[in-house]
Each structure stands twice: as C-alpha cells, then as structure tokens.
Amino acid sequence: MESERLQTVLLTGASSGIGLEIARLLVSHGCEVWGTSRDPARLPEVPRFHPVRMDLADDASIREGFAQAQRESGGFDALINNAGAAVFGPTASVSAELTREQFQVLLHGPLNLVRLALPTMRLRPRGIIINISSLAGAFPIPYMAAYSAAKAALSTYSQCLRLELANSSVRVVDVQPADINTAFHTATKRVAPAEDSASQEAVWEVQRSNMAAAPPPQCVAEAVWRAIKSPNPPPVIKVGGFFQAKFGPWAVRFMPVRWVDRFLRGYYKIQGGSHES
C-alpha cells in the first residue's frame, strides 16, 4: 500500500482543532507523528504520537523543536504545516509588531520548516509537504488583513515550490479550508477597535456564527489523509461547506473584482460604505 511508505510525519499545531484530528487519524493509520505545541502538556497521549515543543513565533524554538524531532524520527516523509492563529482589528491600527508576528507564525515559520525538512525528505523514495493555508487567501476577511495576506502568500509559495520540485519525489499540496468548527475564533487575538466599531462587530459576529455552524475538523483531516495516501495528490484542495469551498470559488472566477468586493461587503455585513463600487 502506498501509505505504508509514508511513515514519519512532522505536524505543527497538533494540540487542537484541525491538527489534533490530523494527528488522531494518521496514528490510527499507523503513521508515526511528531506533533507540536507551544505547551506539550496540551498534546494527545496516544501510541505513535511524539510530542514536540515549538513556538512558530520564535526561530530558535523552531530550530530546537525540529532538531529533536529529526533526531528521534531519522527524518520525515511528510511535513504538515498546520499551526496558526489570527489577529483581528482595523488594518491600519494593528501594530507593525503584531503584523510581523502574523507573517512569522503563518509564513516564515512554515518556510523555515520546509528548509529544514526538505534536504532529507528529498533523499526518500516519496515525500509530501502539505501547507494548510486558507480560503481567506482568495477571499480576504475584513479586519484580518495580515492573516489573509500571509495565507495568500503561503499558497503562492506552495505553488512555486511545487513547480520547482516537479521532477523530484516530493509532492506539495496546498490545503485551503473554508470555515471549520474549531477553537480558532476563540483563539483569535482581538485588537481594541479604534474606528468603524459597528463594522468590526458585524464581521466578528459573522465569523463567530459561521464557524459555530461550520463542518468539524475531521473533514480536513480526511482530505489530508487522502493526499498522503495518493501517489499523485491534487495540488490544491479546498475543503469545507459547499457554499464556501465549492460554489463561492466557482462563482467568482469570472467576476470583476468590484463585484467580488461588493459581495464580500454584503457577506460580512460591513456597515455604510461612502462610495458605491
């Protein structure tokens, strides 16, 4: 069976939500999973799961966590860049420091792990890098600009990497979840509203209620497992509810950006709007 050749997995953000479900599913299929958290006490205690402390906001922590996992595993067949969290607030009022931290956790941290894992992965008969980005890369969420932009960058990075590795044994898959019912919204760091507070409240509430009604994280874990098993996985996997993950991306393909903006303003119940576009 193909999957038997992909045994060792490094998975970030294994303590909660999508990552926790991926960890559970992969160990149930016999994979050895090195899973990370900033606090290993939050990680599951199950057979074939190996805890790793890692804070993606801290390059030294990434190096140390990776070195430990690499030593214990002897190298990885699969790297799953899953960990992430968002900052919510008016784009121009979110500090440069918080904005940089978003890009560190969502982009530079995952890229560092690719740099660290790839040299030994390339020597193996088969390897896979799965980056969990977001549909927010294509459909940016108002007041989550750094998050949406970092996810878009991660998707573009995945595509470049895939083109460059086309003749290697390593596959690159960009998994783009729609809203998924996890602790993500609760973990979102909210910056005190400075302006447009009615719009912010509206977007926050749309996000909260959408996530509460969204599919469970198992659907993303199953998509990841199918990609791992496949010798020729799809390059991009959109996963989630039908409207967000299927109909929306299909419907906007030929729409002018002006229409997409108008749709997003309506979708997020953004108040007022001084100019009609």
Ligand SMILES: NC(=O)c1ccc[n+]([C@@H]2O[C@H](COP(=O)([O-])OP(=O)(O)OC[C@H]3O[C@@H](n4cnc5c(N)ncnc54)[C@H](OP(=O)(O)O)[C@@H]3O)[C@@H](O)[C@H]2O)c1
């Ligand atoms: N839920 C959604 O609707 C949705 C939609 C699209 C994309 N996504 C993406 O899916 C991924 C998983 O999110 P989720 O929904 O499962 O959220 P979650 O339940 O809040 O889990 C987030 C995970 O990321 C880890 N994490 C957060 N900040 C970290 C940091 N600075 N360094 C290391 N690890 C960190 C957390 O671990 P510790 O706190 O234990 O360190 C936790 O395991 C994220 O990249 C998210 O952007 C989620």
